[in-house]
Amino acid sequence: xxxxxxxxxxxxxxxxxxxxxxxxxxxxxxxxxxxxxxxxxxxxxxxxxxxxxxxxxxxxxxxxxxxxxxxxxxxxxxxxxxxxxxxxxxxxxxxxxxxxxxxxxxxxxxxxxxxxxxxxxxxxxxxxxxxxxxxxxxxxxxxxxxxxxxxxxxxxxxxxxxxxxxxxxxxxxxxxxxxxxxxxxxxxxxxxxxxxxxxxxxxxxxxxxxxxxxxxxxxx
Amino acid sequence: xxxxxxxxxxxxxxxxxxxxxxxxxxxxxxxxxxxxxxxxxxxxxxxxxxxxxxxxxxxxxxxxxxxxxxxxxxxxxxxxxxxxxxxxxxxxxxxxxxxxxxxxxxxxxxxxxxxxxxxxxxxxxxxxxxxxxxxxxxxxxxxxxxxxxxxxxxxxxxxxxxxxxxxxxxxxxxxxxxxxxxxxxxxxxxxxxxxxxxxxxxxxxxxxxxxxxxxxxxxx
Numbered sequence: 372x373x374x375x376x377x378x379x380x381x382x383x384x385x386x387x388x389x390x391x392x393x394x395x396x397x398x399x400x401x402x403x404x405x406x407x408x409x410x411x412x413x414x415x416x417x418x419x420x421x422x423x424x425x426x427x428x429x430x431x432x433x434x435x436x437x438x439x440x441x442x443x444x445x446x447x448x449x450x451x452x453x454x455x456x457x458x459x460x461x462x463x464x465x466x467x468x469x470x471x472x473x474x475x476x477x478x479x480x481x482x483x484x485x486x487x488x489x490x491x492x493x494x495x496x497x498x499x500x501x502x503x504x505x506x507x508x509x510x511x512x513x514x515x516x517x518x519x520x521x522x523x524x525x526x527x528x529x530x531x532x533x534x535x536x537x538x539x540x541x542x543x544x545x546x547x548x549x550x551x552x553x554x555x556x557x558x559x560x561x562x563x564x565x566x567x568x569x570x571x572x573x574x575x576x577x578x579x580x581x582x583x584x585x586x587x588x589x590x591x
Numbered sequence: 592x593x594x595x596x597x598x599x600x601x602x603x604x605x606x607x608x609x610x611x612x613x614x615x616x617x618x619x620x621x622x623x624x625x626x627x628x629x630x631x632x633x634x635x636x637x638x639x640x641x642x643x644x645x646x647x648x649x650x651x652x653x654x655x656x657x658x659x660x661x662x663x664x665x666x667x668x669x670x671x672x673x674x675x676x677x678x679x680x681x682x683x684x685x686x687x688x689x690x691x692x693x694x695x696x697x698x699x700x701x702x703x704x705x706x707x708x709x710x711x712x713x714x715x716x717x718x719x720x721x722x723x724x725x726x727x728x729x730x731x732x733x734x735x736x737x738x739x740x741x742x743x744x745x746x747x748x749x750x751x752x753x754x755x756x757x758x759x760x761x762x763x764x765x766x767x768x769x770x771x772x773x774x775x776x777x778x779x780x781x782x783x784x785x786x787x788x789x790x791x792x793x794x795x796x797x798x799x800x801x802x803x804x805x806x807x808x809x810x811x
Contacts, residue, residue, distance in 0.1 A: 410713050411733060411735050438742055439740060461714075463715050492712060492713070493630050494683035518631060521657045539762060
C-alpha cells in the first residue's frame with residue numbers, strides 16, 4: 372500500500388470543503404489570508420501589531436491554530452476583535468474542516484477580513500487549502516538565508532513573504548539580500564516586505580498590501 | 592475513511608524498520624541521536640561546532656534531512672567526517688526507511704556515533720522512530736517561551752533539550768527561566784543545556800552529555 376493515493380484522497384476531501392469556504396468568502400466579500408511559517412517566526416506578534424492598527428469598527432476576525440493551548444488566541448483577543456483558537460491535538464496543520472467548524476458561530480456577513488494563523492510548520496500547512504485568497508509566508512531573520520531553497524513549497528505558493536524580526540539584523544550574521552534572492556529564485560517576482568513587530572517597521576506597507584486586496588476597504 | 596488507522600499502519604511499518612536499525616546500532620555499539628527542532632533553530636550550526644571539537648579519529652557520521660538542497664551536508668562535510676544528505680522531496684520528516692537507505696554505503700562496524708539531523712519541523716518528526724537511542728530537541732531563544740506548551744510532543748519524548756542561540760539573549764525579550772519551566776511542565780526533570788554556536792557556550796556540556804552515553808568513549 373503506497374502512501375501517495377491516501378494522501379491524495381485526504382487532500383481531495385479537503386479541497387472540496389475549501390472550495391465551499393472560498394465560495395462563502397466570495398459571497399460575503401471577505402478577504403481571507405492564510406499565514407504560514409516555522410514555529411517562532413513571529414506570526415502572533417505581527418498579528419498583534421496588525422490588529423492594533425485597525426480602527427475599532429474594522430470587520431476583521433482571526434482564527435489561530437496550535438497543537439495545544441489557547442495562548443495565541445488570548446494574546447490576539449486583547450485587540451478587541453473576534454478570535455477563535457483551533458487546537459489540533461497533534462495535527463501538524465490546519466485543514467479546511469477545522470476552519471469551517473471554527474467559523475460556525477460567526478456571521479460571515481459581518482466580516483470583511485479573515486486572518487488565519489496556521490500551525491507553526493513550514494511544510495505541511497502548504498498542502499492544505501483553507502479557502503484563502505492568498506497564502507502569506509513569514510520568515511524571520513534568525514532562521515538562515517537558505518530556508519526558501521530547503522522548503523520551497525510554501526515560498527512558491529505564497530503571494531507575499533514577510534521577512535520578520537528585522538530589528539535583530541545588527542546582532543546577526545544574516546544576509547537579507549541573499550534571503551530575498553533565494554525566495555525569488557523559487558518564486559520569481561515574489562513580493563517581500565521587511566517587518567519588525569518590535570519597531571513596527573514595514574507595518575504600513577503590510578497594512579497597505581491587505582487594504583489593496585480587500586473588497587470593502589477598512590479605515591486603518 | 593478515517594485518517595487514523597492509515598497513519599497507524601504507516602507508523603507500524605516504520606517501527607519495524609526502526610527496530611531493525613536499533614538492533615544494528617546496538618550490535619555495532621553505535622550511539623544514535625535524532626536532533627529535532629523548528630527550521631532555523633540552529634541544528635546545523637550546532638552540529639558544525641560539535642564536529643569541529645571531535646578528534647580526527649572519532650568514529651562519527653552524520654545524516655541530515657531536508658526537503659531540498661544538500662546545503663547542510665556540504666556545510667557539515669567541512670569537518671572531515673562522513674556526512675550523507677537525505678532530500679525528502681516534500682516529506683515533512685525523516686522515516687526509518689530513509690535512514691536505512693542512507694546508511695547502506697557505510698560500514699556500521701566503523702562507527703561509534705551517528706548524529707541524525709531531522710527535517711526542520713517541530714511536529715511530524717516526533718512520531719517517526721529512526722532507531723535512535725535518544726531524541727534531542729533544540730529550541731532557540733528567538734522562538735518564544737511557550738513553544739513547549741504549544742508543541743508538547745517532542746519535549747515530552749526528548750531526553751535532552753538544547754536551548755540554542757543564547758548569545759542573542761541581550762537583544763531579546765525572552766525569559767529563559769520561563770522557557771525551561773514550560774519544558775519541564777511537559778517533561779518533569781528534562782535535562783536542558785544552554786548553548787550558543789556563536790560563542791560556543793554550553794558546547795563542553797553537550798559534548799560531555801554525548802560522551803557519557805557512548806559505548807566506546809571518544810577523545811573529544
